[in-house]
Structure formats: C-alpha cells, structure tokens
Amino acid sequence: MGRKMKVTWLLIVVVFIGLTGCSQPVAEKAETENKVIEQKGEEEKEQANDDQDENEPVEEEEEAQPIVVNVIEPTTQEVIKSLTPIEMGYESDDEKYRTELKKWASELARGTDTTPGYDQRMIPDKLGQDGQVKKGSPLIILEEAELVENIIQASEKGGTVELPLYVTASGYELSDAAQLGEVVVGKYTTYYNASVAGRTKNIELSAEAINNVILGVGDVFSFNTTVGPSDEAHGYQPAEEIVNKKLVMGIGGGICQTSSTLYNAVDVLGVGYVEKHHHSLSVGYVPEGRDATVSYGGKDFRFENTTGVPLLLKAIVGKGSLTVEVRTSKEYEAQIKKGI
Structure with a gap:
C-alpha cells in the first residue's frame, strides 16, 4: 500500500514538471508572435502615412504681393485711391515717382475739366435783414506738398495716408x-x-x-x-x-x-x-x-x-x-x- 502511494505521487510530479516545461516555450512563442504583429502594424501605419503624404498636394509658396498705399478722405475714411508705388517708379526711378505724385496731387486739389477739386474758396457769411447770420462755407485747402511727402514715406511698407485738408472758418465771433x-x-x-x-x-x-x-x-x-x-x-x-x-x-x-x-x-x-x-x-x-x-x-x-x-x-x-x-x-x- 505504501509503495503504491509513492508511485502515484511520483507520476504526479513528473506530469507537473512536463507541463511546466511545455508552457515556457509556448509563452515565448506567443510573445514573439505579438512583437511581430506589432512591428508589422507599425510598418503598415508608416506606409499608410507615406501614401497619404504622397497623395496630398504640395503647397506652392505664395507670391509676394506688391505694396499698396491707400489714400483716404479724413472725414468719411473712404479710400479715394489705391497707389502701387513700385509700378509708379518707386525705388527704380524716384524722380519719376515724385513727379507722378505731384501731378496727381495737383489735380486732386484743383480739379480737372470733369472733376471738381478739394480746394474751395471761402464763401463769406452774410447778415440777414432780421439780424441773423446766413452761413457761407469755409476756406478748404489740400496741402499738395504734404500729401506727396506722406505718400513717399508710406511707400516702403504700405498703409494708409489721409488727405491733409485744412479748413478755415471766417475770423469773427x-x-x-x-x-x-x-x-x-x-x-x-x-x-x-x-x-x-x-x-x-x-x-x-x-x-x-x-x-x-x-x-x-x-x-x-x-x-x-x-x-x-x-x-x-x-x-x-x-x-x-x-x-x-x-x-x-x-x-x-x-x-x-x-x-x-x-x-x-x-x-x-x-x-x-x-x-x-x-x-x-x-x-x-x-x-x-x-x-x-x-x-x-x-x-x-x-x-x-x-x-x-x-x-x-x-x-x-x-x-x-x-x-x-x-x-x-x-x-x-x-x-x-x-x-x-
């Protein structure tokens, strides 16, 4: 009876050792397979990203826009003219550029055959029969030289220039x-x-x-x-x-x-x-x-x-x-x- 029991325990121990020995290679194999799968997944992901990058259109570099100077009317802030200095000779022919600006400023101030200028002579006030003052209109002068210089200063970086309009009311109380x-x-x-x-x-x-x-x-x-x-x-x-x-x-x-x-x-x-x-x-x-x-x-x-x-x-x-x-x-x- 005692010998039979020992044999039985011996068989159990042998079986357990066998099972343990088999499980280690299986685990290692599973771990290896998982690494292969993960590596393959990463490679597939990288390939997909590469394919996506190849399919995306390549952005072209934007062309530099020319510098613009906007001349605005000071009371309404309306842009009356947009000037592109480089097209008028700025930096390539500064004398021509200044001449063009002077000509335009003169026409703007004094008017042309079809367009009135900003310059206006004073229309004086009048004293009515009732003793009340009938208002005329003030003297308005567009300073041409100041306008030209302001535009030239703004021509390097662009921006806005207000018309230098000077309004003079009648000098009495x-x-x-x-x-x-x-x-x-x-x-x-x-x-x-x-x-x-x-x-x-x-x-x-x-x-x-x-x-x-x-x-x-x-x-x-x-x-x-x-x-x-x-x-x-x-x-x-x-x-x-x-x-x-x-x-x-x-x-x-x-x-x-x-x-x-x-x-x-x-x-x-x-x-x-x-x-x-x-x-x-x-x-x-x-x-x-x-x-x-x-x-x-x-x-x-x-x-x-x-x-x-x-x-x-x-x-x-x-x-x-x-x-x-x-x-x-x-x-x-x-x-x-x-x-x-």
Whole structure:
C-alpha cells in the first residue's frame, strides 16, 4: 500500500514538471508572435502615412504681393485711391515717382475739366435783414506738398495716408455780427445811366450779392466766388462791356462797376490784395487806374482783410448811383490797422 502511494505521487510530479516545461516555450512563442504583429502594424501605419503624404498636394509658396498705399478722405475714411508705388517708379526711378505724385496731387486739389477739386474758396457769411447770420462755407485747402511727402514715406511698407485738408472758418465771433454795421470806416460812390436797363439790372444784382457780407479777420474775399456766374440763368442781361480794348455787348456788362466801386471803398483801409486787374480801356465811372475788372471763370478781384478787425460790406443802389460802404462796430473802429 505504501509503495503504491509513492508511485502515484511520483507520476504526479513528473506530469507537473512536463507541463511546466511545455508552457515556457509556448509563452515565448506567443510573445514573439505579438512583437511581430506589432512591428508589422507599425510598418503598415508608416506606409499608410507615406501614401497619404504622397497623395496630398504640395503647397506652392505664395507670391509676394506688391505694396499698396491707400489714400483716404479724413472725414468719411473712404479710400479715394489705391497707389502701387513700385509700378509708379518707386525705388527704380524716384524722380519719376515724385513727379507722378505731384501731378496727381495737383489735380486732386484743383480739379480737372470733369472733376471738381478739394480746394474751395471761402464763401463769406452774410447778415440777414432780421439780424441773423446766413452761413457761407469755409476756406478748404489740400496741402499738395504734404500729401506727396506722406505718400513717399508710406511707400516702403504700405498703409494708409489721409488727405491733409485744412479748413478755415471766417475770423469773427457770431456775437459781434449785430454790431458790425455801427460805423462807416470806408466808402466810395460811382454813377451810371439808370435809363440803360440791362446795365442797371446787372449792377443791382451784383451789388445785392456783396451787400451785408461779413469779412472776418484774415478772410480772403473773392468777387467771383461771392457774386457767382453773371449769366442769363442768374438774371443778368446784355449790356456793353470791354473785351480786348473794344466795347461789345455781353451778358453781365456792368458788374465791373460794382467790383471797381468795392475796390475803391476797401482801398482806404489798406487791405492786402490777392488778385486785381485793370480794364484794357479807361472806364468813365472811376479815375484812371482805379478800376478792378472781373470775369466769372477768369479774372477776379480778391483781397484779404488785414485790418485786424471784422468788417461788414454794404452796397446801396440809388437812382443812377452805387455806393459801397465798409463798416465795423464802434468797439473795433479804434483797433483798425491801416496799411501803408
């Protein structure tokens, strides 16, 4: 009985050892197979990535875009023109580039035959019959040289440049307007034949246009801008006028008597003259050399109020007479600076 038991245990031990010995190679084999599978998976994954890269389109390098300078209107921020400096000669021909910019700036400021410019002469305020001020419009200047330099500075890197617009309002205080008619500091009267209907009408219309005009300190008065077109559409009639040393009939003949009367009235104050022209023939209503001829769209009579005080113009039409007075307030009368 005891020997049989020992044999049985011996068999169990042998079987166990056999099983243990078999399991180790199997485990190693399984581990090896797993590594092969993992390696194969990695290779397949890399191959798939390679295939994907080959199928993807190759991105081309973007071409460098040319530098652009945008010129904008300062109040609306609207782009009025986009300039490409390199196409205009920047760096390759700087002199040509500057010349092109100057030409464009001049057209922008002064206008062309089809497009108005940014520059605007002042239309003066007027004192109404009710004592209230009727507003005109300010002086506007586009500084051409400043615009050119600003664009050149921006041409290296591009960007935006604002138009250098300078707006100048009339140089007087609204609170002074009602007192500007108190004293007369300049006056002149001319005469004409009231029976000549066309000439009389033209003098009346142009006189009304300058009547009650307020001239602030430093304001530049333009006869043509203030009076406007002397044509049929504005009520002007045919009358004799001097053209190329000849008396001819023309619409608006007679308005030069208004401008000449105004010239003699303001001349006693020694204002600064900006533009003044004489007729090609002597006229009968003022002494030799004391006339100021005008033509809308052509010759103008312009002067600056250099007196240091605000002024008021009065134009009074009588039966065959025209009187222009320059007035100011009693307070300002003693402060007037008269020219030499």
